[in-house]
Amino acid sequence: MTQTRAAGAVDGQGFSYRPFIWLAVATFSMGIDGYVLAGLLPQIAGDLSVTAAAAGQLMSVFAFTAALAGPVLGTLTSRWERRTTIALALAVFVLGNLVVGIATNYPIALGGRVIAALGGCLLNAAVTGYVIALTPPEHHGKALSFVLGGWMTATALGVPIGLVIGQSSWRFPMIMVAVVGTIALVGILLRLPQLHLPGGSLVDRLRPLKQPRLLAGLLVTTGILCSSYTCFTYATLILGPHFHAHWAIILIMFGYGVSSMAGNAITGRLVDRFSAIRVLTVVLIGLLLNSIVGMVALMFAPAVVAAVWGLVWFFSAGVGNGGGAVPQQARLATMAPDSATIVIALNGSAISLGSALGSALGGVALTAGASPDGLLGVAGIILAITVTLHALVTRATHRATTA
Structure with missing residues (x-):
């Protein structure tokens, strides 16, 4: 399916949110992942036998990895079909959270955060490019606000829920993120239109x-x-x-x-x-x-x-x-x-x-x-x-x- 076919985000009666629902669910899962750990640092530190400051580095390593790998991975996959790229990135993100959720020590948890970051940074770049390509300029803001609104919804709803279940074990919110991400992955594979875009070089991006x-x-x-x-x-x-x-x-x-x-x-x-x-x-x-x-x-x-x-x-x-x-x-x-x-x-x-x-x-x-x-x-x-x-x-x- 080509970019022209994918332009169905705007139907005969105006803008439609339908193609973006599962992308919003995906960003919702990323929003929970991005914020819930901050409320569980004492539990994480105690369970993994590290200081609270060291536990906070689970957030740092995710962000550092995403910052460095985002432009590179976005360029390497720029010629791939967009739905495939989004699905693969989300799958890697889910895998990383599962690794963190079952980690038996601090190094394994750090490794899981690196894996999750590799998927997350590619997912962010792919989703943004997909939404912009799928909608005309006059609807870009509305579409991006809807999809990225999953982040904001996660801070208001997903994070408190994650903290509630995290009182029994800080690992449960990581499993919850993986479950929500898997649900989004299934929806994306079944409902999201395919989309091919021109590739680009890292020089162009920078x-x-x-x-x-x-x-x-x-x-x-x-x-x-x-x-x-x-x-x-x-x-x-x-x-x-x-x-x-x-x-x-x-x-x-x-x-x-x-x-x-x-x-x-x-x-x-x-x-x-x-x-x-x-x-x-x-x-x-x-x-x-x-x-x-x-x-x-x-x-x-x-x-x-x-x-x-x-x-x-x-x-x-x-x-x-x-x-x-x-x-x-x-x-x-x-x-x-x-x-x-x-x-x-x-x-x-x-x-x-x-x-x-x-x-x-x-x-x-x-x-x-x-x-x-x-x-x-x-x-x-x-x-x-x-x-x-x-x-x-x-x-x-x-x-x-x-x-």
Whole structure:
């Protein structure tokens, strides 16, 4: 089946979500995988006989692998039929989670995370390219929002469910991810139209990086995710002393997911009314102020005030981190309109790199003796650098546009 035949995503009466339902289920499984481990670090550390900081590296190794392997695997498979590529990537992702779920020691768990990352990064790139190719330009945003909405839904629903079943064993959520991924795999094989696209070289994919301001723009993405995962990976260590009950942490993670969904929805509407740069500027400054005030409150305020402000900080971070994606992608796409698909794929690698650096940096800080509350300060420093970089990119973009 060719690309022309696959254009059935737009039926005679307008846009149709039907071809993308199983892709959304696949991203839902990836969303659970991406967030649920952060709420189970103490259990993982105890079972595998490692420190909480080492357990956090299970998230880092996934993100580092995805960041490095994404462009390479995307290029090597660019001439493959797209449904086959998506199915193969999802199968590898499922296999990796099964390995983690049955791992008897820490090295095996790390190996499983590497396998899952190889499948996950290829799945992300293939899904994005598939959705863009299957829909006309006027429906790109709607289609991508629907498919990638599986991530947001996972943070609000899948992660709390995973944390509930994870109280018996942290391995159960990994098995749940594999089960959901398998269901998506069956649906994709049975219902997803085939699609052939022109191939591309790694040089073509990396050519946009020759633009310094675009490269700097991608580093803004890395900075946002790095600051986020510096704290989110170890959220149970930061909030645990204030909320001892397991059910409280589960509810807090649910609240974070809902906050992320709200931030994504709000900024999506604001970008249509105002410029993406303005919206992103407000988001970045808000995240920076939130980190500073949150750190001061958690470290120096009375216990009750610290607990309440801890929730305010965490949920506000959810709104900002969820809300930063839309304006940032919109800004990057306008910086290289002729290479929008490639830029979005590179932005995916920037996201993975930021997630990996954040998890790793938080672990290093804890190992060096920093308190969990002090991670908010580390995130604040990263955000200050990111805001400065954002300002430089904005100025360069304005000059280029004026010229």
